[in-house]
Amino acid sequence: MSNTAVEFHDLGHAYKPGHWVFQSYNAEVARGSIFALLGPNGCGKTTLLKALLGALKPTAGKVVMDGRSAFVPQLFQVTFDYSVLDMVLMGRARQVGLFSQPSVEDEEAAMASLERFGIAHFARHPFHELSGGERQLVIFARALVSEAEILILDEPTSALDLKNQIVVLDWITRLSHRDGLTVLFTTHHPHHALAVADNALLMLGGSKYASGPASDVLSEENLHALYGVDLKLLPFEHKGQLHETLVPVLPYASRARKEPQLPLS
Amino acid sequence: MNQEGFLNVTESTIAGSNPALPRVFFTQKYGWAVPVLLGVGLLLAIVSSLCVGAYPISPGRAVRLLLYLVWPFHSSAGSQFNLKELTVMRIIRSPRVLLASLAGMGLGISGTALQGMMRNPLVGPDIIGVTSGAAFGGVVAISLELSPVWLITLAFCGGLLAMVCTFSLAKLARSSANSMILILAGIFIGAFFLALVGLVEYYGNIFRIRDWIIGSFVGADWTKVMTIAIPTLLGGAVLMALRWRMNLLSLNDLDAKSLGVNVSVLRWTIIALVSLIVSAQVAVSGIVAWVGLVVPHCARMLVGPDHRRLLPTAGLLGALFVLGLDDLTRSIVHGGLPVGTLTAVVGTPIVCFLLWKSQGKGWGHE
Numbered sequence A: 001m002s003n004t005a006v007e008f009h010d011l012g013h014a015y016k017p018g019h020w021v022f023q024s025y026n027a028e029v030a031r032g033s034i035f036a037l038l039g040p041n042g043c044g045k046t047t048l049l050k051a052l053l054g055a056l057k058p059t060a061g062k063v064v065m066d067g068r069s070a071f072v073p074q075l076f077q078v079t080f081d082y083s084v085l086d087m088v089l090m091g092r093a094r095q096v097g098l099f100s101q102p103s104v105e106d107e108e109a110a111m112a113s114l115e116r117f118g119i120a121h122f123a124r125h126p127f128h129e130l131s132g133g134e135r136q137l138v139i140f141a142r143a144l145v146s147e148a149e150i151l152i153l154d155e156p157t158s159a160l161d162l163k164n165q166i167v168v169l170d171w172i173t174r175l176s177h178r179d180g181l182t183v184l185f186t187t188h189h190p191h192h193a194l195a196v197a198d199n200a201l202l203m204l205g206g207s208k209y210a211s212g213p214a215s216d217v218l219s220e221e222n223l224h225a226l227y228g229v230d231l232k233l234l235p236f237e238h239k240g241q242l243h244e245t246l247v248p249v250l251p252y253a254s255r256a257r258k259e260p261q262l263p264l265s
Numbered sequence B: 001m002n003q004e005g006f007l008n009v010t011e012s013t014i015a016g017s018n019p020a021l022p023r024v025f026f027t028q029k030y031g032w033a034v035p036v037l038l039g040v041g042l043l044l045a046i047v048s049s050l051c052v053g054a055y056p057i058s059p060g061r062a063v064r065l066l067l068y069l070v071w072p073f074h075s076s077a078g079s080q081f082n083l084k085e086l087t088v089m090r091i092i093r094s095p096r097v098l099l100a101s102l103a104g105m106g107l108g109i110s111g112t113a114l115q116g117m118m119r120n121p122l123v124g125p126d127i128i129g130v131t132s133g134a135a136f137g138g139v140v141a142i143s144l145e146l147s148p149v150w151l152i153t154l155a156f157c158g159g160l161l162a163m164v165c166t167f168s169l170a171k172l173a174r175s176s177a178n179s180m181i182l183i184l185a186g187i188f189i190g191a192f193f194l195a196l197v198g199l200v201e202y203y204g205n206i207f208r209i210r211d212w213i214i215g216s217f218v219g220a221d222w223t224k225v226m227t228i229a230i231p232t233l234l235g236g237a238v239l240m241a242l243r244w245r246m247n248l249l250s251l252n253d254l255d256a257k258s259l260g261v262n263v264s265v266l267r268w269t270i271i272a273l274v275s276l277i278v279s280a281q282v283a284v285s286g287i288v289a290w291v292g293l294v295v296p297h298c299a300r301m302l303v304g305p306d307h308r309r310l311l312p313t314a315g316l317l318g319a320l321f322v323l324g325l326d327d328l329t330r331s332i333v334h335g336g337l338p339v340g341t342l343t344a345v346v347g348t349p350i351v352c353f354l355l356w357k358s359q360g361k362g363w364g365h366e
Helices: A045-053 A084-092 A104-116 A132-145 A162-177 A190-196 A220-227 A251-256 B026-030 B033-051 B059-070 B083-117 B130-143 B148-172 B179-204 B209-214 B222-241 B243-249 B253-258 B263-285 B291-303 B307-333 B339-358
Strands: A004-016 A019-030 A034-038 A060-065 A069-072 A150-154 A182-187 A199-205 A208-213 A231-238 A241-248
Touching (some): A004 A182, A034 A045, A034 A162, A034 A190, A045 A060, A069 A132, A069 B253, A084 A104, A084 A132, A162 A182, A182 A190, A220 A231, B033 B083, B033 B307, B083 B307, B130 B148, B130 B179, B130 B209, B148 B263, B243 B263, B243 B307, B253 B263, B291 B307, B291 B339
Parallel strands (some): A034 A199, A150 A182
């Protein structure tokens, strides 16, 4: 097994002839690493994910996925009110024969996966009634029970509050660092990518893109080119290690903000 | 934080969680008891149905008659029965009871498979046009005075054609996964095929079609029983084997594909099997409306949405529902009222009640 889990070369897709969503994209995702895809709405992030998952045949180029993949969609809704255990059990689709039903071993594997995420107590509860963060963890548990080596997540924190965003980002790191899973995710939050990703790809439109180590690619210049807004990189120290985060510079607020008043003594 | 510096994910760290709030499924614990009880109930209902009609037969005698008809060599019991009750049991009641049970079972299974596959609880064989398509194939076969094998073949082709048309029309509108577009496409295609049925009836001068369009088990015989039994039991067996896969199909396509499901092959396999079962039902008893829509909802209330338990439950419940209503028509008007009228009269309030009870949850969203 090579050290590269996912690679794509000269990848491009056009829904109409000549109208390229993206073109000539190249990247390699190292096994066990975290890779972030960033770009504004409509730049083709989901199209690229579909091409990686094999759900869409790209107009140009090729995709090589070396390992079993699992997908975690953006907004997870199901029409029918399945239990949490039923949802996780669906991750065993590759292991269960076409005309067979999941075995006791499959159910045990699903329960073990739920326990791993600390949500086994929800096993018999309706999936619909869980909060957004809990649902995301259930889908992580499903991905893990499928014995996937590559996790592909479409905006995993988009519908979550701050606390659940941190829980999900923490689990992404944990799955990569401790379980050796390769994680590839799209996000609208550059600071999330900066916090967890080893490498990143910025989809700048057409055949323009920037790819490389997250700390290099997620620069103020690149992000200005990507979103057309200003962001500042701020260094901070935590447990003796130097980190960076991104904060937006608001054009009006930064001009209008008054000098902070000192409290009267 | 734990030793590794990661957040400990517990109930308290997951915002918005309240372990006391989510209800535990009753159906998760006792789910299999329901289909078992329904199976026993169906056997009892079949025996009771053999007693219902213009010529009264006691349940004990009905069982002995049934045993004699199934295995006439085991004793000299035949001399105990008079010719009239033997004729009633063999020629009239047994085929009718079996026909009603098999039709209901097929419709319950088909409706459940369609709703799961299309991720849409508003779908049924008669909603998406498959019943009308099968009816059109059937009337063409009747007008040409073809054999029962051709009748079911043409009904199957008509049903499958209608299903393909419905999907194609929804896809043309670039919304094959959209619930409302799919239902609208089904209504249009269904109306078109029903109009074709009317044309064949008008020009083919077929007067026996009225009962057939409304749905009736009048004139049940053993040929009809065999015509419906083989496709329903074979198709039903394959659908039963695929029932867990229906859970996977009820996710969105991208999600199901990422789990390793060949969505299009599985979907078209189910469509072909449903068309086969519905065509067989339409070929022998006409359009028995609403069963395929109502029964899956009732079954879902009993055992939850997991198709491993839902599909057998819906099959048994469908058989009980149709058999019960046919018994009602036989006991009230001695078989003169088409059962399709009653399934619509009873089915509509049930769907209205379910719509009110669920407050529309899970009826419109993907």
